[in-house]
Amino acid sequence: MTATNGTYLIRGAAILGGEAEDLLIRDGSIAERGTGLSADDATVIEAAGLVALPGMVDVHTHLREPGREDAETVETGTRAAALGGFTAVHAMANSNPVADTAGVVEQVHSLGRASGWVDVRPVGAVTVGLAGEQLAELGAMADSRAQVRMFSDDGICVHDPVLMRRALEYVKAFDGVVAQHAQEPRLTAGAQMNEGAVSAVLGLTGWPAVAEESIIARDVLLAQHVGSRLHVCHVSTAGSVEIIRWAKERGINVTAEVTPHHLLLTDELVRSYDPVFKVNPPLRTNDDVQALRAGLADGTIDVVGTDHAPHPSEHKECEWAQAAMGMTGLETALSVVQETMVETGLMTWADFARVTSTSPAAIGRLTDQGRPLEAGEPANLILVDPAARWTVDPHKMATMGRNSPFKGKELPGTVVATFFKGHPTVLDGQLNTPYRYPGTAGNGNTRASGN
Amino acid sequence: MKHLLSTEDLSSHNAIRILDTAEEMSAVGDREVKKLPALRGRTVVNLFFEDSTRTRISFEAAAKRLSADVINFAAKGSSVSKGESLKDTAQTLAAMGADAVVIRHWASGAPHRLAATDWIDAAVVNAGDGTHEHPTQALLDAFTMRRHWSTLKGTASTGADLRGMRVAIVGDVLHSRVARSNVWLLRTLGAEVTLVAPPTLLPIGVEHWPCKVSYNLDETLEDGVDAMMMLRVQGERMNASFFPSTREYSRRWGFDDARLRALDDLGLKDTIIMHPGPMNRGLEISSAAADSPRSTVLAQVRNGVSVRMAALYLLLSGDTREAAPTSGPAPSNAAPSNTARSTTAHSNKESN
Numbered sequence: 001m002t003a004t005n006g007t008y009l010i011r012g013a014a015i016l017g018g019e020a021e022d023l024l025i026r027d028g029s030i031a032e033r034g035t036g037l038s039a040d041d042a043t044v045i046e047a048a049g050l051v052a053l054p055g056m057v058d059v060h061t062h063l064r065e066p067g068r069e070d071a072e073t074v075e076t077g078t079r080a081a082a083l084g085g086f087t088a089v090h091a092m093a094n095s096n097p098v099a100d101t102a103g104v105v106e107q108v109h110s111l112g113r114a115s116g117w118v119d120v121r122p123v124g125a126v127t128v129g130l131a132g133e134q135l136a137e138l139g140a141m142a143d144s145r146a147q148v149r150m151f152s153d154d155g156i157c158v159h160d161p162v163l164m165r166r167a168l169e170y171v172k173a174f175d176g177v178v179a180q181h182a183q184e185p186r187l188t189a190g191a192q193m194n195e196g197a198v199s200a201v202l203g204l205t206g207w208p209a210v211a212e213e214s215i216i217a218r219d220v221l222l223a224q225h226v227g228s229r230l231h232v233c234h235v236s237t238a239g240s241v242e243i244i245r246w247a248k249e250r251g252i253n254v255t256a257e258v259t260p261h262h263l264l265l266t267d268e269l270v271r272s273y274d275p276v277f278k279v280n281p282p283l284r285t286n287d288d289v290q291a292l293r294a295g296l297a298d299g300t301i302d303v304v305g306t307d308h309a310p311h312p313s314e315h316k317e318c319e320w321a322q323a324a325m326g327m328t329g330l331e332t333a334l335s336v337v338q339e340t341m342v343e344t345g346l347m348t349w350a351d352f353a354r355v356t357s358t359s360p361a362a363i364g365r366l367t368d369q370g371r372p373l374e375a376g377e378p379a380n381l382i383l384v385d386p387a388a389r390w391t392v393d394p395h396k397m398a399t400m401g402r403n404s405p406f407k408g409k410e411l412p413g414t415v416v417a418t419f420f421k422g423h424p425t426v427l428d429g430q431l432n433t434p435y436r437y438p439g440t441a442g443n444g445n446t447r448a449s450g451n
Numbered sequence: 452m453k454h455l456l457s458t459e460d461l462s463s464h465n466a467i468r469i470l471d472t473a474e475e476m477s478a479v480g481d482r483e484v485k486k487l488p489a490l491r492g493r494t495v496v497n498l499f500f501e502d503s504t505r506t507r508i509s510f511e512a513a514a515k516r517l518s519a520d521v522i523n524f525a526a527k528g529s530s531v532s533k534g535e536s537l538k539d540t541a542q543t544l545a546a547m548g549a550d551a552v553v554i555r556h557w558a559s560g561a562p563h564r565l566a567a568t569d570w571i572d573a574a575v576v577n578a579g580d581g582t583h584e585h586p587t588q589a590l591l592d593a594f595t596m597r598r599h600w601s602t603l604k605g606t607a608s609t610g611a612d613l614r615g616m617r618v619a620i621v622g623d624v625l626h627s628r629v630a631r632s633n634v635w636l637l638r639t640l641g642a643e644v645t646l647v648a649p650p651t652l653l654p655i656g657v658e659h660w661p662c663k664v665s666y667n668l669d670e671t672l673e674d675g676v677d678a679m680m681m682l683r684v685q686g687e688r689m690n691a692s693f694f695p696s697t698r699e700y701s702r703r704w705g706f707d708d709a710r711l712r713a714l715d716d717l718g719l720k721d722t723i724i725m726h727p728g729p730m731n732r733g734l735e736i737s738s739a740a741a742d743s744p745r746s747t748v749l750a751q752v753r754n755g756v757s758v759r760m761a762a763l764y765l766l767l768s769g770d771t772r773e774a775a776p777t778s779g780p781a782p783s784n785a786a787p788s789n790t791a792r793s794t795t796a797h798s799n800k801e802s803n
Binding site (some may be wrong): 073075192196197198199200201202204205257272273274293314317318319320321322 | 538580631680
């Protein structure tokens with residue numbers, strides 16, 4: 001199925017959900033866009049009824065390697081990413097060892113290139129060991145082969161206001177961005193779920209919205225004061241959306257992200273005490289869900305980030321309080337966003353491309369991702385069947401994590417094909433072969449074995 | 452009723468059924484031989500992840516009076532730090548043939564996990580989970596209140612509810628599984644509940660609960676109350692800024708000697724004073740109040756055994772049907788089709 005010369009003719013795909021056109025992919029780029037295209041040497045992909053979109057870019061992925069290879073590896077996580085329609089992921093820094101040195105980010109970067117399923121962009125830690133005490137060598141990570149531009153202690157809030165100020169200022173030297181996990185630690189000691197009507201009944205320690213909102217309010221003011229670029233990870237409350245809207249109106253350089261699960265699920269699910277619904281930040285109320293959808297639709301929230309967080313089953317098969325926080329998300333993100341944003345009429349497919357590809361690529365400073373589907377552009381793109389429906393089965397996923405909160409749910413939309421650097425990593429909804437970087441070992445035409 | 456996990460989802464029918472069965476069980480406690488053969492050959496495991504000698508021996512006495520075999524399993528400490536998970540513990544008990552697991556756990560929802568997973572098939576009784584629920588405590592409290600209320604009205608306890616009774620629950624509602632279970636059960640039984648607490652010790656969201664909320668104990672007394680339930684103040688709350696000092700707490704929310712006298716002055720001669728124990732004498736309740744004729748503290752302990760006997764009996768005896776048919780075809784519909792079938796196939800025994 002793979003053409004050796006890497007030439008593909010996609011016939012009749014609705015570009016960004018618009019008119020059906022053909023795309024000719026050759027040598028890693030989009031060679032032509034138009035109608036009635038032909039190329040004798042091309043593998044033809046009939047795409048009638050499919051939507052062509054730029055490859056999705058995740059600003060927030062936990063690949064777990066190095067350190068927790070029992071939860072996920074770069075290989076398994078990026079297979080999941082490709083199947084989910086991604087052509088780039090940002091690998092969060094909370095590995096073990098923490099990605100707080102040039103050595104670790106280069107390791108993750110190299111693992112990503114060796115896997116070849118997507119572009120793996122390491123995120124560097126803001127502070128040494130995520131300890132919140134001393135800045136990590138941000139410049140060394142920026143200058144490394146991994147070319148880190150996003151820095152985050154994700155999982156832990158940079159709560160010291162002076163340290164946060166310094167980090168925001170310092171990364172200006174290399175056009176970096178600090179991605180904050182907004183969670184005031186004292187207000188969330190021992191917190192287990194959203195604080196509200198449900199936590200009151202369940203007797204689980206509450207996680208107040210104000211713990212997120214107060215940090216965001218502080219950070220946008222800090223970003224304004226020092227003239228820096230701030231990114232807010234996984235916004236989860238209506239109040240946070242309001243604060244970010246206010247900050248943007250004042251011209252503060254802030255971007256924000258929302259996860260698919262916060263666009264669909266609420267804390268009512270915690271009544272089951274099933275830890276698959278335990279996540280940080282916690283699932284909130286329906287009012288929050290609606291505010292997040294509205295914020296994403298009107299541009300207050302810039303991007304969707306999965307916060308894909310695989311865990312071994314023993315970390316979820318236990319008491320709620322003992323369970324690890326996090327959910328998988330790479331292989332369900334497209335469907336959940338389609339369900340919550342496109343099928344509700346809040347967004348078009350062009351908007352979808354903005355929040356899943358163009359804007360996240362811009363935040364991460366990825367120059368060859370999130371590009372228009374035009375001749376001359378790099379061929380990072382996906383074909384989506386928006387009419388398909390499927391039932392989520394975590395055991396059929398490529399990620400090692402079985403902790404999908406969407407288990408058993410029927411969702412719309414499937415990824416039919418993913419092209420990464422002009423190479424089909426996914427075809428017919430199945431993993432094909434990874435892209436092989438020039439000069440690296442490995443046979444680009446070896447079909448992926450099941451894993 | 453397969454499990455007893457919470458009072459929030461306990462129907463009025465099942466609640467009254469447990470209380471009525473407990474009345475029968477209490478008669479056993481008055482006999483010379485305090486034993487029934489009802490659960491002979493059945494195994495009840497007391498699985499305690501948290502110390503609670505009182506609750507454990509109450510369940511143990513209840514199971515033994517029903518002739519069940521009792522295994523006490525003290526699994527203190529966190530399951531992860533101790534190495535064995537709740538799943539492994541549950542599967543171990545299942546392999547040993549436990550028919551019922553009475554679980555006390557520091558984590559809210561742990562009994563629900565046992566009941567919802569396929570780790571163990573036994574009946575699960577929640578003996579207190581974290582800050583969530585303690586349903587048998589609420590049932591023994593309701594049992595105690597119902598006897599008092601029926602005596603006052605001169606009616607039989609059996610079959611009765613608590614309609615019209617005014618109950619104040621005072622203290623650390625935020626961290627209290629006893630308060631939660633009582634709020635739901637007392638609502639179900641028709642009592643009027645007022646929670647009295649410092650605002651710091653009420654959960655965000657309490658405004659959705661089926662009860663009134665007050666910050667002022669004296670006003671609550673003046674409004675009239677038939678049962679005062681004082682909650683224990685846990686030691687770990689005392690230095691966590693929930694209230695300025697134990698003395699201030701005691702002055703504002705403790706049932707002290709002055710408030711004991713106030714009951715008389717207000718003409719509330721039949722108001723009882725309840726406490727789930729163990730008591731902090733001099734903090735949430737004065738010794739005079741705890742030892743007064745109004746106090747039901749020891750009756751609560753005694754009634755606890757009867758209520759737990761009733762719960763174990765109803766869960767394990769198999770006789771746990773609701774009064775009204777809830778599933779399957781009604782007998783009146785099924786009968787004709789069976790008859791019709793038997794006329795044509797009576798000689799040909801069906802084997803489905």
